[in-house]
Amino acid sequence: MTPIATIELVLVVALALLVASIVYVWLRRRYISGGKPLMLCAISTGDRRWRLGLARIAGDRLDWFSVVGPSLRPGHSWIRHDLDLGAPRRLGEAVPGLPSDAVCVTGRSRSEDYELALSPAAYTSLRAWLESSPPGFNVNVA
Known part of the structure; x- marks a missing residue:
């Protein structure tokens, strides 16, 4: 040859x-x-290192997938009624892949504490989803 x-x-x-x-x-x-809302979102789970990923709102769950990698399973998954998000604040350092006006929010669930960094519009949609009542959950509450 x-x-x-x-x-x-x-x-x-x-x-x-x-x-x-x-x-x-x-x-x-x-x-x-899978036809569900998907947003760009970074996560930090205590090591103060941001990992860029995709957050998917699916019914009563919030799933986070790594942007790169072969896995089709979520790296983190939370049930809606277990999520507790704090107030948004400006992101101190820039996270590559996120807009410059990205916000950071501290979250807690039964199993872990974490921080999410996402665009203001994505935070608004996540907060609206979190605060809305899922079908059949406390339907008789006025």
Whole structure:
């Protein structure tokens, strides 16, 4: 095999891997969303390191998925009535991938404490979802 043919083969394989990776990321994102609201959100679970991900509101659950990685399962999952979000505050340091006006909110659930960083619009939709009553939950309360 000539050196030029070897270089061409390596470039074709590299290009095929790049295209396959892009297609996988796109398909994974489509699968994760499943037609439900999805937002860009970073999480910090105590080590003060932000990890960028996708938050999905699905019925009575909030699921968080890592942006990169092969897993189709959420890295964190919370049930709506177990969530307690604090007041939003300006994000001290910039998180790559989030807008410059992103807000940070401290959250608590039965199993863990964490911080979420997301855009103001995403925070508003998350807060509205959290404060709305799920179907069949306390329906007789006036």
